Amino acid sequence: MSIAMSESLMTEVKDRPAYSPGLEGVIAGESALCLVDEGEAGLLYRGYAIRDLAERSTFEEVAYLLLFGHLPTQQELIEFSTQWIDHAVLPRLLEVFLGSVPPGSHPMDLVRTGVSLLGMVDPDAADNSHDTTIRKSVRLLAQIPLLIAISYRLVNGKPPVRPQADLSFAENLLYLLTDRKGDDQSKAMARVLDVSLTLYAEHEFNASTFAARVTASTMTDLYSAVTSAIGTLKGPLHGGANEAVAEMFLDIGSRERAEAWVRGALAKKRRIMGFGHRVLKKGDARSAIIQQHAESLSGICGDRRWYEIATIVEHVMEQEKGLRPNLDFYTAVSYLLMEIPRALYTPLFVCSRITGWCAHVIEQRDHNRLMRPRALYTGPPRREYVPLDRRT
Protein backbone atom coordinates (compact mmCIF):
# COMPACT_ATOMS: atom_id res chain seq x y z
CA MET A 1 0.00 0.00 0.00
CA SER A 2 1.47 3.40 -0.95
CA ILE A 3 1.71 6.24 1.57
CA ALA A 4 -0.76 8.22 -0.55
CA MET A 5 -3.26 5.37 -0.38
CA SER A 6 -2.66 4.92 3.30
CA GLU A 7 -3.38 8.63 3.89
CA SER A 8 -6.58 8.42 1.89
CA LEU A 9 -7.65 5.46 3.98
CA MET A 10 -6.86 7.44 7.14
CA THR A 11 -9.07 10.29 5.90
CA GLU A 12 -11.79 7.80 5.07
CA VAL A 13 -11.55 6.27 8.55
CA LYS A 14 -11.57 9.71 10.21
CA ASP A 15 -14.92 10.46 8.59
CA ARG A 16 -16.45 7.29 9.97
CA PRO A 17 -17.60 6.43 13.49
CA ALA A 18 -14.66 6.01 15.87
CA TYR A 19 -12.70 2.80 15.73
CA SER A 20 -13.81 0.52 18.59
CA PRO A 21 -11.41 -2.19 19.81
CA GLY A 22 -13.14 -5.57 19.95
CA LEU A 23 -15.99 -3.93 17.95
CA GLU A 24 -17.45 -2.88 21.30
CA GLY A 25 -20.74 -1.05 20.77
CA VAL A 26 -20.53 -1.39 16.98
CA ILE A 27 -23.77 -2.28 15.17
CA ALA A 28 -22.51 -4.91 12.71
CA GLY A 29 -25.80 -5.93 11.09
CA GLU A 30 -29.56 -6.28 11.45
CA SER A 31 -31.35 -9.21 13.06
CA ALA A 32 -34.96 -10.06 13.93
CA LEU A 33 -33.92 -13.00 16.09
CA CYS A 34 -33.05 -11.62 19.46
CA LEU A 35 -33.14 -8.38 21.44
CA VAL A 36 -30.47 -8.05 24.13
CA ASP A 37 -31.58 -5.18 26.32
CA GLU A 38 -30.63 -4.27 29.86
CA GLY A 39 -33.73 -2.16 30.23
CA GLU A 40 -37.35 -3.11 30.69
CA ALA A 41 -37.57 -5.14 27.47
CA GLY A 42 -35.01 -7.62 28.77
CA LEU A 43 -33.95 -10.49 26.55
CA LEU A 44 -36.39 -11.42 23.78
CA TYR A 45 -36.24 -14.29 21.27
CA ARG A 46 -38.29 -13.23 18.24
CA GLY A 47 -40.30 -10.96 20.54
CA TYR A 48 -40.93 -13.43 23.39
CA ALA A 49 -39.53 -12.71 26.86
CA ILE A 50 -36.84 -15.16 27.91
CA ARG A 51 -38.52 -15.85 31.26
CA ASP A 52 -41.78 -16.88 29.54
CA LEU A 53 -39.90 -19.18 27.19
CA ALA A 54 -37.73 -20.69 29.93
CA GLU A 55 -40.62 -21.26 32.35
CA ARG A 56 -43.52 -22.03 30.01
CA SER A 57 -42.03 -23.62 26.89
CA THR A 58 -39.71 -26.53 26.24
CA PHE A 59 -36.39 -26.24 24.44
CA GLU A 60 -37.95 -27.96 21.40
CA GLU A 61 -40.49 -25.11 21.13
CA VAL A 62 -37.69 -22.54 21.41
CA ALA A 63 -35.61 -24.33 18.76
CA TYR A 64 -38.67 -24.33 16.48
CA LEU A 65 -39.31 -20.64 17.17
CA LEU A 66 -35.75 -19.69 16.25
CA LEU A 67 -35.61 -21.79 13.10
CA PHE A 68 -39.15 -21.33 11.74
CA GLY A 69 -40.02 -17.87 13.11
CA HIS A 70 -43.10 -18.74 15.21
CA LEU A 71 -43.94 -20.88 18.23
CA PRO A 72 -45.17 -24.29 17.04
CA THR A 73 -48.75 -25.51 17.27
CA GLN A 74 -49.19 -28.87 19.01
CA GLN A 75 -49.18 -30.67 15.65
CA GLU A 76 -46.06 -28.81 14.43
CA LEU A 77 -44.30 -29.68 17.68
CA ILE A 78 -45.15 -33.39 17.34
CA GLU A 79 -43.82 -33.39 13.77
CA PHE A 80 -40.67 -31.49 14.81
CA SER A 81 -39.95 -33.93 17.66
CA THR A 82 -40.48 -36.93 15.37
CA GLN A 83 -38.07 -35.42 12.83
CA TRP A 84 -35.52 -34.93 15.59
CA ILE A 85 -35.65 -38.58 16.60
CA ASP A 86 -35.60 -39.77 12.96
CA HIS A 87 -32.47 -37.73 12.25
CA ALA A 88 -30.64 -38.94 15.35
CA VAL A 89 -28.31 -41.29 13.51
CA LEU A 90 -24.73 -40.77 12.38
CA PRO A 91 -23.34 -41.66 8.94
CA ARG A 92 -20.81 -44.50 8.89
CA LEU A 93 -17.87 -42.11 8.28
CA LEU A 94 -18.63 -40.40 11.59
CA GLU A 95 -18.62 -43.70 13.45
CA VAL A 96 -15.21 -44.50 11.95
CA PHE A 97 -13.97 -41.05 12.96
CA LEU A 98 -15.29 -41.39 16.52
CA GLY A 99 -13.60 -44.77 16.84
CA SER A 100 -10.23 -43.32 15.89
CA VAL A 101 -9.91 -39.96 17.68
CA PRO A 102 -6.69 -39.59 19.69
CA PRO A 103 -7.22 -40.32 23.40
CA GLY A 104 -7.57 -37.16 25.48
CA SER A 105 -9.02 -35.12 22.59
CA HIS A 106 -11.11 -32.19 23.78
CA PRO A 107 -14.80 -32.87 23.06
CA MET A 108 -15.10 -29.39 21.49
CA ASP A 109 -12.41 -30.32 18.92
CA LEU A 110 -14.31 -33.50 18.29
CA VAL A 111 -17.65 -31.72 17.71
CA ARG A 112 -15.97 -29.14 15.47
CA THR A 113 -14.32 -31.80 13.31
CA GLY A 114 -17.44 -34.00 13.46
CA VAL A 115 -19.65 -31.21 12.08
CA SER A 116 -17.12 -30.57 9.35
CA LEU A 117 -17.22 -34.27 8.40
CA LEU A 118 -21.04 -34.25 8.42
CA GLY A 119 -20.77 -31.55 5.75
CA MET A 120 -18.56 -33.83 3.63
CA VAL A 121 -21.11 -36.65 3.57
CA ASP A 122 -24.25 -34.54 3.12
CA PRO A 123 -25.24 -34.56 -0.57
CA ASP A 124 -27.20 -31.33 0.10
CA ALA A 125 -24.21 -29.55 1.68
CA ALA A 126 -23.90 -27.04 -1.16
CA ASP A 127 -27.65 -26.32 -1.39
CA ASN A 128 -27.95 -22.99 0.39
CA SER A 129 -31.67 -22.47 -0.19
CA HIS A 130 -33.77 -21.37 2.79
CA ASP A 131 -35.81 -24.59 3.11
CA THR A 132 -32.90 -26.98 2.67
CA THR A 133 -30.87 -25.04 5.23
CA ILE A 134 -33.70 -25.42 7.74
CA ARG A 135 -33.80 -29.17 7.07
CA LYS A 136 -30.03 -29.39 7.55
CA SER A 137 -30.32 -27.35 10.76
CA VAL A 138 -32.85 -29.81 12.23
CA ARG A 139 -30.51 -32.66 11.29
CA LEU A 140 -27.58 -30.95 13.04
CA LEU A 141 -29.75 -30.41 16.11
CA ALA A 142 -30.29 -34.19 16.20
CA GLN A 143 -26.78 -35.29 15.28
CA ILE A 144 -24.65 -33.03 17.50
CA PRO A 145 -25.84 -34.59 20.81
CA LEU A 146 -25.07 -38.01 19.34
CA LEU A 147 -21.56 -36.97 18.30
CA ILE A 148 -20.88 -35.82 21.84
CA ALA A 149 -22.53 -38.75 23.59
CA ILE A 150 -21.14 -41.56 21.42
CA SER A 151 -17.57 -40.31 21.68
CA TYR A 152 -17.86 -39.76 25.43
CA ARG A 153 -19.33 -43.24 25.94
CA LEU A 154 -16.69 -44.88 23.71
CA VAL A 155 -13.78 -43.23 25.55
CA ASN A 156 -15.27 -44.14 28.93
CA GLY A 157 -16.12 -47.74 28.05
CA LYS A 158 -19.88 -47.17 28.41
CA PRO A 159 -22.25 -49.19 26.20
CA PRO A 160 -23.92 -47.25 23.36
CA VAL A 161 -27.46 -45.95 23.96
CA ARG A 162 -29.98 -44.58 21.47
CA PRO A 163 -32.18 -41.49 21.90
CA GLN A 164 -35.72 -42.53 22.82
CA ALA A 165 -38.89 -41.27 21.18
CA ASP A 166 -40.75 -41.00 24.51
CA LEU A 167 -38.14 -38.65 26.01
CA SER A 168 -37.83 -34.91 25.38
CA PHE A 169 -34.66 -33.36 23.90
CA ALA A 170 -33.32 -32.50 27.38
CA GLU A 171 -34.33 -35.88 28.85
CA ASN A 172 -32.54 -37.60 25.98
CA LEU A 173 -29.41 -35.49 26.46
CA LEU A 174 -29.31 -36.31 30.15
CA TYR A 175 -29.84 -39.98 29.39
CA LEU A 176 -27.17 -40.09 26.67
CA LEU A 177 -24.60 -38.37 28.87
CA THR A 178 -25.37 -39.74 32.35
CA ASP A 179 -27.65 -42.79 31.87
CA ARG A 180 -30.24 -41.04 34.05
CA LYS A 181 -33.91 -41.24 33.12
CA GLY A 182 -37.34 -41.90 34.51
CA ASP A 183 -37.11 -41.29 38.28
CA ASP A 184 -38.21 -38.04 39.96
CA GLN A 185 -34.69 -36.71 40.46
CA SER A 186 -33.78 -37.35 36.80
CA LYS A 187 -36.98 -35.58 35.71
CA ALA A 188 -36.08 -32.56 37.86
CA MET A 189 -32.58 -32.53 36.40
CA ALA A 190 -33.90 -32.78 32.83
CA ARG A 191 -36.23 -29.83 33.51
CA VAL A 192 -33.29 -27.66 34.64
CA LEU A 193 -31.22 -28.85 31.69
CA ASP A 194 -34.13 -27.88 29.42
CA VAL A 195 -34.19 -24.37 30.94
CA SER A 196 -30.43 -24.01 30.48
CA LEU A 197 -30.75 -25.06 26.82
CA THR A 198 -33.41 -22.41 26.28
CA LEU A 199 -31.22 -19.77 27.93
CA TYR A 200 -28.18 -20.76 25.85
CA ALA A 201 -30.02 -20.94 22.52
CA GLU A 202 -29.49 -17.42 21.20
CA HIS A 203 -27.74 -14.17 22.11
CA GLU A 204 -27.54 -11.83 19.14
CA PHE A 205 -24.06 -11.00 17.75
CA ASN A 206 -21.94 -12.84 20.33
CA ALA A 207 -18.50 -13.92 19.07
CA SER A 208 -19.45 -17.38 17.79
CA THR A 209 -22.66 -16.22 16.09
CA PHE A 210 -20.79 -13.34 14.51
CA ALA A 211 -18.15 -15.81 13.27
CA ALA A 212 -20.95 -17.94 11.76
CA ARG A 213 -22.46 -14.90 10.04
CA VAL A 214 -19.12 -13.70 8.66
CA THR A 215 -18.54 -17.19 7.25
CA ALA A 216 -22.08 -17.41 5.86
CA SER A 217 -21.72 -13.99 4.25
CA THR A 218 -19.26 -15.49 1.74
CA MET A 219 -22.15 -17.76 0.60
CA THR A 220 -20.31 -20.86 1.75
CA ASP A 221 -22.22 -23.84 3.20
CA LEU A 222 -23.96 -24.17 6.57
CA TYR A 223 -21.44 -26.72 7.88
CA SER A 224 -18.53 -24.32 7.28
CA ALA A 225 -20.36 -21.56 9.17
CA VAL A 226 -21.17 -23.87 12.11
CA THR A 227 -17.59 -25.19 12.19
CA SER A 228 -16.33 -21.58 12.49
CA ALA A 229 -18.82 -20.97 15.27
CA ILE A 230 -17.83 -24.05 17.28
CA GLY A 231 -14.14 -23.12 17.10
CA THR A 232 -15.02 -19.64 18.33
CA LEU A 233 -17.25 -20.85 21.15
CA LYS A 234 -14.50 -23.04 22.58
CA GLY A 235 -12.52 -20.11 24.03
CA PRO A 236 -12.69 -19.52 27.81
CA LEU A 237 -13.87 -15.93 27.34
CA HIS A 238 -16.97 -17.27 25.55
CA GLY A 239 -18.48 -20.77 25.79
CA GLY A 240 -15.58 -22.32 27.66
CA ALA A 241 -16.51 -20.26 30.74
CA ASN A 242 -19.10 -22.75 32.10
CA GLU A 243 -16.47 -25.47 32.34
CA ALA A 244 -14.00 -23.05 33.94
CA VAL A 245 -16.61 -22.02 36.55
CA ALA A 246 -17.08 -25.67 37.59
CA GLU A 247 -13.29 -26.11 37.83
CA MET A 248 -13.26 -23.10 40.15
CA PHE A 249 -16.01 -24.54 42.39
CA LEU A 250 -14.16 -27.84 42.61
CA ASP A 251 -10.92 -26.07 43.41
CA ILE A 252 -12.66 -24.05 46.16
CA GLY A 253 -14.15 -27.29 47.50
CA SER A 254 -16.10 -25.97 50.50
CA ARG A 255 -18.09 -22.89 51.53
CA GLU A 256 -15.53 -22.16 54.28
CA ARG A 257 -12.78 -21.66 51.68
CA ALA A 258 -14.86 -19.66 49.19
CA GLU A 259 -14.34 -16.08 50.36
CA ALA A 260 -10.57 -16.38 50.88
CA TRP A 261 -10.24 -18.16 47.52
CA VAL A 262 -11.91 -15.35 45.55
CA ARG A 263 -10.11 -12.59 47.41
CA GLY A 264 -6.81 -14.39 46.80
CA ALA A 265 -7.57 -14.78 43.09
CA LEU A 266 -8.56 -11.11 42.76
CA ALA A 267 -5.39 -10.04 44.59
CA LYS A 268 -3.46 -11.91 41.89
CA LYS A 269 -5.49 -9.99 39.27
CA ARG A 270 -7.09 -13.20 38.02
CA ARG A 271 -10.40 -13.13 36.15
CA ILE A 272 -13.16 -14.96 37.92
CA MET A 273 -14.99 -17.05 35.36
CA GLY A 274 -18.75 -16.61 35.09
CA PHE A 275 -18.67 -12.86 35.82
CA GLY A 276 -18.91 -9.88 33.54
CA HIS A 277 -20.25 -9.49 30.06
CA ARG A 278 -19.29 -7.32 27.11
CA VAL A 279 -22.85 -6.06 26.64
CA LEU A 280 -24.72 -6.73 29.91
CA LYS A 281 -23.03 -4.41 32.36
CA LYS A 282 -25.93 -4.25 34.85
CA GLY A 283 -26.47 -8.01 35.04
CA ASP A 284 -27.66 -10.91 32.95
CA ALA A 285 -31.43 -11.66 33.09
CA ARG A 286 -30.66 -15.29 32.26
CA SER A 287 -28.53 -15.66 35.38
CA ALA A 288 -31.43 -14.95 37.75
CA ILE A 289 -33.52 -17.63 36.01
CA ILE A 290 -30.91 -20.37 36.14
CA GLN A 291 -29.99 -19.38 39.70
CA GLN A 292 -33.53 -20.15 40.91
CA HIS A 293 -33.40 -23.54 39.22
CA ALA A 294 -29.91 -24.29 40.55
CA GLU A 295 -31.13 -23.55 44.07
CA SER A 296 -34.21 -25.74 43.82
CA LEU A 297 -32.24 -28.58 42.20
CA SER A 298 -29.71 -28.36 45.07
CA GLY A 299 -32.62 -28.99 47.46
CA ILE A 300 -33.98 -31.89 45.39
CA CYS A 301 -30.53 -33.50 45.19
CA GLY A 302 -29.83 -32.85 48.88
CA ASP A 303 -26.48 -31.23 47.99
CA ARG A 304 -26.27 -27.48 48.60
CA ARG A 305 -22.46 -27.30 48.55
CA TRP A 306 -22.00 -25.88 45.04
CA TYR A 307 -24.88 -23.44 45.40
CA GLU A 308 -23.54 -22.12 48.70
CA ILE A 309 -20.02 -21.71 47.31
CA ALA A 310 -21.53 -19.87 44.34
CA THR A 311 -23.51 -17.40 46.47
CA ILE A 312 -20.39 -16.53 48.49
CA VAL A 313 -18.32 -16.00 45.32
CA GLU A 314 -21.14 -13.86 43.91
CA HIS A 315 -21.26 -11.72 47.05
CA VAL A 316 -17.50 -11.07 47.08
CA MET A 317 -17.47 -10.23 43.37
CA GLU A 318 -20.32 -7.75 43.80
CA GLN A 319 -18.53 -6.16 46.75
CA GLU A 320 -15.03 -6.05 45.25
CA LYS A 321 -15.62 -5.58 41.52
CA GLY A 322 -19.27 -4.59 41.16
CA LEU A 323 -19.59 -7.47 38.67
CA ARG A 324 -22.70 -9.63 38.34
CA PRO A 325 -22.75 -13.32 37.35
CA ASN A 326 -23.48 -14.24 33.76
CA LEU A 327 -25.42 -17.28 32.53
CA ASP A 328 -22.44 -19.62 32.87
CA PHE A 329 -22.11 -19.14 36.62
CA TYR A 330 -25.21 -20.86 38.06
CA THR A 331 -25.41 -23.15 35.04
CA ALA A 332 -22.17 -24.70 36.30
CA VAL A 333 -23.87 -25.35 39.69
CA SER A 334 -26.73 -27.12 37.89
CA TYR A 335 -24.45 -29.23 35.67
CA LEU A 336 -22.32 -30.25 38.68
CA LEU A 337 -25.48 -31.47 40.42
CA MET A 338 -26.43 -33.47 37.30
CA GLU A 339 -22.94 -35.04 37.38
CA ILE A 340 -22.42 -34.19 33.73
CA PRO A 341 -18.71 -34.64 32.90
CA ARG A 342 -17.09 -31.18 32.91
CA ALA A 343 -15.48 -31.46 29.48
CA LEU A 344 -19.02 -31.78 28.08
CA TYR A 345 -20.34 -28.46 29.46
CA THR A 346 -19.29 -26.39 26.45
CA PRO A 347 -20.40 -29.11 23.99
CA LEU A 348 -23.81 -28.93 25.75
CA PHE A 349 -23.82 -25.22 24.93
CA VAL A 350 -23.30 -26.26 21.27
CA CYS A 351 -26.33 -28.61 21.47
CA SER A 352 -28.44 -25.54 22.23
CA ARG A 353 -26.72 -22.65 20.38
CA ILE A 354 -26.78 -24.64 17.12
CA THR A 355 -30.37 -23.34 16.82
CA GLY A 356 -29.31 -19.69 17.11
CA TRP A 357 -26.33 -20.14 14.79
CA CYS A 358 -28.43 -21.83 12.09
CA ALA A 359 -31.17 -19.20 12.38
CA HIS A 360 -28.53 -16.48 11.96
CA VAL A 361 -26.96 -18.20 8.96
CA ILE A 362 -30.40 -18.37 7.32
CA GLU A 363 -31.09 -14.73 8.15
CA GLN A 364 -27.67 -13.65 6.86
CA ARG A 365 -28.22 -15.48 3.57
CA ASP A 366 -31.74 -14.11 3.16
CA HIS A 367 -30.36 -10.54 3.24
CA ASN A 368 -26.74 -11.11 2.41
CA ARG A 369 -23.98 -8.59 2.09
CA LEU A 370 -20.38 -9.86 2.25
CA MET A 371 -18.80 -8.86 5.56
CA ARG A 372 -15.55 -7.13 4.83
CA PRO A 373 -14.60 -4.42 7.33
CA ARG A 374 -11.44 -2.34 7.24
CA ALA A 375 -8.38 -2.26 9.52
CA LEU A 376 -6.70 0.82 10.92
CA TYR A 377 -3.15 0.45 9.57
CA THR A 378 -0.53 0.66 12.34
CA GLY A 379 2.52 -0.69 10.44
CA PRO A 380 5.54 1.26 9.13
CA PRO A 381 5.19 3.75 6.25
CA ARG A 382 6.45 2.61 2.84
CA ARG A 383 10.08 1.45 2.93
CA GLU A 384 12.73 1.08 0.20
CA TYR A 385 13.04 -2.53 -0.92
CA VAL A 386 16.58 -3.93 -0.32
CA PRO A 387 17.60 -6.95 -2.45
CA LEU A 388 18.65 -10.07 -0.51
CA ASP A 389 22.40 -9.76 -1.27
CA ARG A 390 22.51 -6.15 0.05
CA ARG A 391 20.62 -6.73 3.32
CA THR A 392 22.70 -6.37 6.49
Ligand SMILES: CC(C)(COP(=O)(O)OP(=O)(O)OC[C@H]1O[C@@H](n2cnc3c(N)ncnc32)[C@H](O)[C@@H]1OP(=O)(O)O)[C@@H](O)C(=O)NCCC(=O)NCCS
Ligand atom coordinates in the same frame (compact mmCIF):
# COMPACT_ATOMS: atom_id res chain seq x y z
C1 LIG B 1 -16.82 -11.55 29.31
C2 LIG B 1 -15.67 -10.58 29.38
C3 LIG B 1 -14.58 -11.02 28.37
C4 LIG B 1 -16.20 -9.21 29.00
O1 LIG B 1 -15.16 -8.36 29.15
P1 LIG B 1 -15.08 -6.84 28.69
O2 LIG B 1 -16.39 -6.22 28.43
O3 LIG B 1 -14.15 -6.81 27.55
O4 LIG B 1 -14.54 -6.17 29.98
P2 LIG B 1 -13.04 -5.89 30.20
O5 LIG B 1 -12.22 -7.08 29.85
O6 LIG B 1 -12.73 -4.61 29.50
O7 LIG B 1 -13.02 -5.67 31.78
C5 LIG B 1 -13.38 -4.46 32.42
C6 LIG B 1 -12.87 -4.51 33.84
O8 LIG B 1 -13.57 -5.52 34.56
C7 LIG B 1 -12.67 -6.52 35.01
N1 LIG B 1 -13.29 -7.80 34.80
C8 LIG B 1 -14.14 -8.14 33.79
N2 LIG B 1 -14.53 -9.40 33.95
C9 LIG B 1 -13.92 -9.86 35.05
C10 LIG B 1 -13.94 -11.09 35.71
N3 LIG B 1 -14.67 -12.09 35.25
N4 LIG B 1 -13.20 -11.24 36.84
C11 LIG B 1 -12.47 -10.22 37.32
N5 LIG B 1 -12.42 -9.02 36.73
C12 LIG B 1 -13.13 -8.84 35.61
C13 LIG B 1 -11.42 -6.38 34.14
O9 LIG B 1 -10.27 -6.86 34.78
C14 LIG B 1 -11.40 -4.90 33.94
O10 LIG B 1 -10.90 -4.29 35.13
P3 LIG B 1 -9.89 -3.04 35.06
O11 LIG B 1 -10.68 -1.98 34.32
O12 LIG B 1 -9.61 -2.76 36.47
O13 LIG B 1 -8.73 -3.55 34.25
C15 LIG B 1 -15.08 -10.52 30.81
O14 LIG B 1 -16.02 -10.05 31.72
C16 LIG B 1 -14.52 -11.89 31.25
O15 LIG B 1 -13.37 -12.21 30.93
N6 LIG B 1 -15.33 -12.67 32.00
C17 LIG B 1 -14.92 -13.98 32.44
C18 LIG B 1 -15.21 -15.01 31.35
C19 LIG B 1 -16.67 -15.30 31.21
O16 LIG B 1 -17.38 -15.50 32.18
N7 LIG B 1 -17.10 -15.36 29.94
C20 LIG B 1 -18.48 -15.64 29.60
C21 LIG B 1 -19.12 -14.43 29.03
S1 LIG B 1 -20.85 -14.67 28.77
